[in-house]
Amino acid sequence: MYKAILVGANFQNNNLIDYYMEELQNLAEACDIEVLYSITQAIDKITPNLYIGSGKVKEIKGFANNLDADLVIFNNELSGSQIRNLEEAIGTRVIDRTLLILDIFASRAKTKEAMLQVEIAQLEYMLPRLAGLTPSLNRQQGGIGSKGPGEKKIELDRRKIETDRSKLKNELEEIVKARKVQRKNRIKSKIKRVAVVGYTNAGKSTLVNALIDFTNKDIDKKVYTKNMLFATLETSTRHIVLDSNKEFLITDTVGFVSNLPHHLVESFKSTLEEIGEADLLLHVVDSSHEFHEKQIEITRNTLLEIGVHDVPMIYIYNKADLLHKPIYPSHNPHIVLSLKDEIDVALLLQKIEAELYKEDFIASLLIPFTEGDLVSYFNENTKVINQEYTNDGTLVTLELSPILVSKYSKYIVKK
């Protein structure tokens, strides 16, 4: 287990530095790294060779010696030569936030697609830094960066890395193509789609599971949840059927974090495209987190970065059971709840249903007795409010989508 010192350069005395450093600590712990100490320095501009001032570097070396640290993690993204210079000056391995996040993703990836995406992002991170990576660093590989292309780094051969990268990209493209076909079929089926988005550890997977629990108790279908950063990397989609016979697909997605490495976002774009095609986004927020407003902003910006602008969104201020004082949500429409509370989950489902099916009509249809199958169809597939038998046929009052309204318009007697 690595024992690390965290370092953050703070430009123009940004008041969020404490938040970023706390997050960096969480990221390190998600990587099984023990954090011994955290240092920040206010700077106006980057010192080219060491990023921060040389006096501060000496101070870090002192802490590293005294505390017996074997790793220094920078909150800021470093160049290859900065890494090399810092390692020489401090005498430990030096990595940055980006590499740390890439490493967490590498250790969490389970599907072929996710593994390829992470590996491509890792190679793209490495390519511009090859010159700076010293041989000793490469021999020390193991632990951090050891997943994916880690071992291959011994050969530090740019050409080889570039070939690897394009091979992996081709492989990924094949998988993406296959998934696109699947997705097209789903779009054709016209079933409504909901995507769950939000900061990592906010409760996105818990939400999917709560809906599964509430609607069909099929625990085999549950997705993975855990109190750690980036528990979910792969998107997974589940089918929810409501009491009203209405249904939708719900997709759980990877969580966001501040300064999500650009290569990683690029690499995961194909997976995240599904978000933009959804009819509704559920933006889950850990309302018990001190900086949840900042986390909302980061999530919104990341969504913009992947090209999602105009999908309707409900803000779900989750973990209300952990709140010590009331909160005043600034985003609408919203709901404050605890996903651990079944009544709250029922209310949430109502809200989702109302939003997804807001265009539905209540209509009365007179179905001739000769078309009995149609009456059963409506009972199985729509929300029937009332049904009575008249001399001319069955009078069914029900909620209809605009599509069904036009399809069965000839039977409509009242709308």
Ligand SMILES: Nc1nc2c(ncn2[C@@H]2O[C@H](COP(=O)(O)OP(=O)(O)OP(=O)(O)O)[C@@H](O)[C@H]2O)c(=O)[nH]1
């Ligand atoms: N107290 C409390 N804990 C909750 C609530 N909802 C979720 N959690 C916990 O929060 C932690 C994270 O939940 P997940 O559902 O895994 O979070 P996620 O957003 O999917 O996280 P990533 O996949 O890592 O991005 C778990 O330990 C959950 O049990 C809630 O309403 N109250």
Ligand SMILES: [Mg+2]
């Ligand atoms: Mg999750």
